[in-house]
Amino acid sequence: MPNRMPAEHALCRSRGFTLIELVVTVAVIALGVSLAAIALRDSAASALERDAARLAALLESARALSRATGVAVTWRPAAQGFVFEGVPPGGSPWPTQWLDAATAAQGNAALLLGPDPIIGPQAVALHRAGSPATLQVATDGLRPFAVSAPGGPADARQP
Known part of the structure; x- marks a missing residue:
């Protein structure tokens, strides 16, 4: 039984995203949107x-x-x-x-x-x-x- 507890705990940890992963994803999307806005600005x-x-x-x-x-x-x-x-x-x-x-x-x-x-x-x-x-x-x-x-x-x- 002692082996079963850490395996369940590891399984729970791998189900979601970390806060750092979410922040990096949002930053990359924001950078892409701002570059597109600058490129489209010249009408x-x-x-x-x-x-x-x-x-x-x-x-x-x-x-x-x-x-x-x-x-x-x-x-x-x-x-x-x-x-x-x-x-x-x-x-x-x-x-x-x-x-x-x-x-x-x-x-x-x-x-x-x-x-x-x-x-x-x-x-x-x-x-x-x-x-x-x-x-x-x-x-x-x-x-x-x-x-x-x-x-x-x-x-x-x-x-």
């Missing part, structure tokens, strides 16, 4: 927002360069991206491509960025192929270029 709308914010920053940089050098700088959409005309040669090259290949500017309107400190109100609408979402990068001529929904105020998306 079409956020890609368009990134391109619009980048364009607003590039337009402001070109506007400041135009005022500093006294040379008129123009931005215009191109077949595969966009072009800055009037930028002095030398230095680092200006980007000519969108971050997302599906982003495009609507229409062919060019934006005059200077050299005058006050420019007229200007805007360009950006859209992404296959998506109804549209964003506008605009200025009233005094304030910096900002991203907004079409028809909304130019500074609606600024913090």
Whole structure:
């Protein structure tokens, strides 16, 4: 009989999971879910927002360069991206491509960025192929270029 008691006791211990096993399993599942959430976070709308914010920053940089050098700088959409005309040669090259290949500017309107400190109100609408979402990068001529929904105020998306 003394041998029977430890065998029953061992049988009872092997029927369940330990607390450490459960904690490790939950941690692995939580890590997998968080990695999947990060990977799925980059949607079409956020890609368009990134391109619009980048364009607003590039337009402001070109506007400041135009005022500093006294040379008129123009931005215009191109077949595969966009072009800055009037930028002095030398230095680092200006980007000519969108971050997302599906982003495009609507229409062919060019934006005059200077050299005058006050420019007229200007805007360009950006859209992404296959998506109804549209964003506008605009200025009233005094304030910096900002991203907004079409028809909304130019500074609606600024913090």
